Every structure is written in structure tokens, then in C-alpha cells.
């Protein structure tokens with residue numbers, strides 16, 4: 601494999617699980633870990649590198665001493681930021697994580713300005729907006745992970761309801777990664793069969809509600825922090841598609857430039873991922889009901905962006 605370097609900023613639950621996943625799938629030649637908690641970076645680097653050695657993976661895992669160690673990254677994944685606790689919504693993290701995001705982006709601008717940036721920190725769509733605005737990078741270069749995770753959750757709930765088809769379920773969720781996200785039954789299939797042909801409306805509505813609450817369900821059970829295995833695996837798929845120029849279609853959070861009738865806002869839509877990042881935005885032919893749900897979801901992201909513009913960027 602040609603040398604490929606992925607840096608991860610924020611080595612908490614999601615960041616460390618992603619590093620472990622990338623090293624074990626041998627997706628890249630080098631993984632660099634950076635966090636403000638230096639002991640954690642050291643500990644995770646040792647532990648993940650030793651596990652990669654046990655697996656005879658050729659991925660080398662290193663700790664970053666400072667921003668300079670981000671140099672020559674092909675991809676930088678940002679998982680830095682606080683997670684929500686029970687009783688909080690993702691939106692409650694807005695101003696705290698925007699401040700963290702701004703600092704992290706300054707480092708990337710200085711040392712890795714050609715890297716594709718994948719954002720994971722919440723509230724996801726508003727963090728992608730913050731990263732774009734702080735960096736001034738083109739939209740193809742800055743995108744967010746959520747759609748693959750939300751779609752995987754929907755597949756899980758379809759499997760739970762239907763009882764067969766494991767590994768053959770494709771689900772589709774669009775919009776912002778918030779309470780108003782839009783699961784799309786029409787575009788969700790079991791072995792190619794759309795779920796409206798397999799399940800009753802009542803069952804589908806139940807799946808939709810469970811999907812929307814999928815993150816919250818885990819937050820409540822964990823009592824401190826949020827999900828990390830599925831988020832990390834979903835992010836690894838985006839990393840793989842970009843590094844290997846796979847031209848895969850995945851739902852990702854991107855800046856909209858007129859697609860679906862929206863601009864100057866970030867939302868989850870199907871995109872094609874290749875070596876230059878977001879290479880194409882796919883426009884689905886949504887019906888009136890789906891359009892209205894998407895509108896509601898996008899307007900909840902716009903509300904957060906307005907808060908950022910008022911209380912964050914204009915001070």
C-alpha cells in the first residue's frame with residue numbers, strides 16, 4: 601500500500617476505538633493520535649500499537665507531541681469535544697465544542713492544510729459548519745460522520761423487528777444528526793426489497809422513532825458519555841473510501857450549495873467519497889412528505905448556525 605497517514609484529534613472513546621479499528625483493518629500505514637490529555641495519548645498509543653503488533657498489522661500507531669506531527673496527514677478525523685450526558689441534547693454541546701473545534705482547526709490549517717477533515721464531534725452539522733468557516737477550506741475537504749451511523753441503527757431496528765436478513769439490510773437516513781433526522785423507509789431495503797413491502801406502517805413508525813432516539817438510548821444506558829463502537833466503525837468506512845478513492849456513496853454531513861434547495865447550511869445527504877473528499881452530492885427524488893421532514897431537520901441546523909453566528913463568530 602502507498603503511504604497513507606490518518607491523524608485523530610481527540611483520543612477519547614470514539615477516537616481511540618477508531619484508531620484501533622483503522623490499525624486492525626490496516627486501512628493506512630500510519631495513525632497519529634493527538635489529545636490535550638497527554639497521558640491518555642501515551643496510554644492509547646501503546647495499547648493500540650501493541651494490539652496492532654499482535655495482529656501483525658502494518659499500521660504504525662504514533663503519539664503526536666504537537667501540531668507539527670499532523671504534517672502530511674491525508675485525513676484528519678476530529679473527535680475532540682465533550683459528549684452529552686443523560687438529560688442533555690446534542691445541541692447543548694454547541695458553544696463548548698465550537699471553541700474546541702476552532703482551536704483544533706487552527707492547528708490543521710497550520711500543519712495539514714491539504715488533509716481531508718472528517719468531523720465527528722457534536723452537534724455534528726454545526727461543528728462541520730464551524731470547521732468550514734474557521735478553516736476557509738472548500739466544502740469537498742470538510743465533512744461529517746453521522747448518516748452511516750444513523751442508517752446502521754435503522755438497519756439494527758429493522759432486523760430486530762423482522763427477525764431475518766442480517767447483513768442484507770440497507771437503510772437510509774438524511775438530514776441533520778439531531779432529533780429531527782429523517783429515516784427514509786422507501787429507500788431502506790432487506791435484500792433489495794423496500795421495507796414498506798415487508799412491514800406494517802405501525803412497525804415502520806416504531807423503527808423510525810427508535811432510529812431517531814438511537815443515540816439517546818445508549819446515552820441513558822451508559823449514564824456518562826455516548827456510543828463509540830458504531831460511530832468509530834462508521835468513520836472508518838469514510839476513511840477507507842477516501843484513502844482508496846473508492847467512489848462509494850455514503851450519507852455524510854456536507855455544506856449544501858443549492859442541493860435540495862438549501863444553501864449556507866450543513867445537512868446529511870448521500871455523497872460520493874473519493875480521494876479529493878466529497879466528489880459529488882446525490883439528489884434523491886423526495887416526495888412532499890419527505891421534503892417537509894428534511895426541511896424541518898435542516899431548519900433545526902439553521903437555528904444552531906444562527907446561534908453560532910450571533911454568539912460565537914461575531915464576538
Ligand SMILES: NC(=O)c1ccc[n+]([C@@H]2O[C@H](COP(=O)([O-])OP(=O)(O)OC[C@H]3O[C@@H](n4cnc5c(N)ncnc54)[C@H](O)[C@@H]3O)[C@@H](O)[C@H]2O)c1
Pocket residue numbers: 609610611612613614615634635636637640679680681682683684693697700703704719720721722723724745746749777825826827828831
Ligand atoms: N457524529 C456522531 O455520530 C457522533 C457519535 C459519537 C460521538 N460523537 C461526538 O464525538 C465527541 C467525542 O465523543 P467521545 O465519546 O469520544 O468523548 P470522550 O470524552 O471520550 O473524548 C473526547 C476527547 O476529546 C479530547 N479533547 C477535548 N478538547 C480537546 C482539544 N482541544 N484537542 C484535542 N483533544 C481534545 C478530550 O481530552 C477527550 O479525550 C463528542 O462530542 C460526541 O458527542 C458524535
Ligand SMILES: O=C(O)C[C@H](O)C(=O)O
Pocket residue numbers: 683684690722777814815816818819826827831
Ligand atoms: O447521541 C450522542 O450524543 C452521540 C452520537 O451523536 C450518537 O448518535 O451516538
